[in-house]
Amino acid sequence: MKIFECDPDHPDAKCVLSRLSETLLEAVGDTGQSSFDADDVRQTRSAFFVGYDDDIPIACGALRPISEGIVELKRMYAEKGLGSLLLSALEEHATSLGYSRVWLSTRVANHKAVHFYKKHNYKQLANYGKYAGRNNSICFEKILS
Incomplete structure (x- = not known):
């Protein structure tokens, strides 16, 4: 898989985000789209990536700043078992x-x-931000080395 940074409005990004939304709707009854604002990943120290397999977009993921030392992982999705790589x-x-x-x-x-x-x-981390008090959400943290 090749992974490139791009704008979330790029046609390839929209394609894979659409598949993510369909997958989430089927799995949990909600697309998750209301929790993602593309402008959040266009600011400084943020990013949006699309992963490709033979020029076909099959993965995406975003990083959104929360604070100086903390970034939030958003809209992560990967096909073909490539989630760990992404x-x-x-x-x-x-x-x-x-x-x-x-x-x-x-x-x-x-x-x-x-x-x-x-x-x-x-x-597992105490639910933060808009997820605080929501029993249907579970939050996680990883300390980076």
């Missing part, structure tokens, strides 16, 4: 931007995502 690339980019921690939220009902993040050494 996550590693996003974490490396977060480190290169000067972040020491990655936070994220997913739906409790998204068992596949919960298992994936735990497998990659993400630890």
